[in-house]
Amino acid sequence: MANIAVLGGGRIAEALISGLIEAGADPRKIRVTNRSAERGKELRETYGVMDLRDNTQAVDGADFAFICLKPDAVVSVLNEVSDTLEDNDHTTTVVSMAAGVSLSTLEDTLSAGTPILRVMPNTPMLLGAGMSAIAPGRFAHEEHIEAVKELLETVGEVMVIKESKMDAVTALSGSAPAYFFLMAEALTDAGVALGLDRESAAVLSAASIHGAGVMLRESGDSAVELRANVSSPAGTTVAAIQAFEEAGIRSAFYEATQACVRRAEALGQENAE
Ligand SMILES: NC(=O)c1ccc[n+]([C@@H]2O[C@H](COP(=O)([O-])OP(=O)(O)OC[C@H]3O[C@@H](n4cnc5c(N)ncnc54)[C@H](OP(=O)(O)O)[C@@H]3O)[C@@H](O)[C@H]2O)c1
Known part of the structure; x- marks a missing residue:
């Protein structure tokens, strides 16, 4: 070796x-x-x-x-x-x-x-x-x-x-585990606000993120298809999705990843010889 x-x-x-x-x-x-x-x-x-x-x-x-x-x-x-x-x-x-x-x-x-x-x-x-x-x-x-x-x-x-794509990759995969940890944390807090005990809320959140990840990688379906499959007309999931969209979740991802790229560029400039 x-x-x-x-x-x-x-x-x-x-x-x-x-x-x-x-x-x-x-x-x-x-x-x-x-x-x-x-x-x-x-x-x-x-x-x-x-x-x-x-x-x-x-x-x-x-x-x-x-x-x-x-x-x-x-x-x-x-x-x-x-x-x-x-x-x-x-x-x-x-x-x-x-x-x-x-x-x-x-x-x-x-x-x-x-x-x-x-x-x-x-x-x-x-x-x-x-x-x-x-x-x-x-x-x-x-x-x-x-x-x-x-x-x-x-x-x-x-x-x-x-190399020209490296900063974008940093925003997509290098830093991304933290985005999902943040999501797990927020979902857990939201569960507690709904009356679940913290331990159960943490298990439910983490298992859902893990399960969704496995489905994304292994089902062969795209994220759009998977989400559509669990969004019945006038159902509970679509109500939650609508609230996420109204809160600006999509633009939060654009802004967060752009902030990550800006920081990577600044680090590059600070550390150039
Ligand atoms: N963490 C992530 O999720 C992640 C993801 C993608 C890329 N990265 C990249 O990975 C790099 C490391 O990140 P990290 O999170 O692992 O940082 P970290 O935990 O702070 O590790 C850096 C290590 O370098 C050691 N060190 C500092 N100066 C040294 C020297 N002169 N000689 C030998 N060792 C020295 C430090 O230990 P001592 O203070 O004891 O020397 C420390 O253990 C970063 O450049 C980051 O951009 C990190």
Whole structure:
């Protein structure tokens, strides 16, 4: 199995590590870094991975280096590891998970010829249900794309896209699990307002969101068809849908996703070299 370095052992790194191990990866081949020894210990004890404070040590000899840092830390950490990557006997494929940091910024930071791919993942990767979009850089050839795709397919679905679509993908899948958590929270509160106890309301909300997701993916029907199928004339569901539409739910999605894209663009500008 490949040697994998994961720089920045936070939430998205943990989702990746956990998903890879769940899918059969050898934890001893995974080196994860962060500055806090306490967090490193937690990852080591939970997953059996090697935890390091030193980013250069992590990428030394690595086949893949996953950059799971906050956008503002990416360039400085890449500067830190750039020489080690260059000195590696075999090519290390660099995979950046950071929102907003462009391929050109990443490529300008590392030596020319380093295969770099940008990936927009999402946290359901933790349970093998992730959605990752890959945008390959100038030096990422078919073999690098296939290798990264194969790794990420062990933790969910993968789509190859052009970098110009990355911010839109961030708004659609990168950030979207949070939209549905918010929806579950709001539906639970609404259930409590209707007299249900909170625990039952939370179970009913989460099970409905899960069930609707499974139907969307597995029934072969579109969202429009599925919704029409449960909206009987003058029925209860259509009454609720009408209230959602009157409250502006559709425009809330346009506005929220546009706000997400604006923020990704701003992060990109702040973190450009
Ligand atoms: N969370 C999501 O749902 C999601 C979805 C899609 C994409 N992303 C992207 O994934 C990236 C990480 O997000 P996150 O939510 O996982 O953030 P996070 O939980 O804050 O993780 C970042 C980690 O980086 C570590 N770190 C900071 N500076 C470091 C350094 N110099 N060397 C080594 N480690 C360092 C931090 O630990 P220490 O402070 O201990 O060093 C922290 O554990 C972001 O760029 C984000 O855009 C996240």
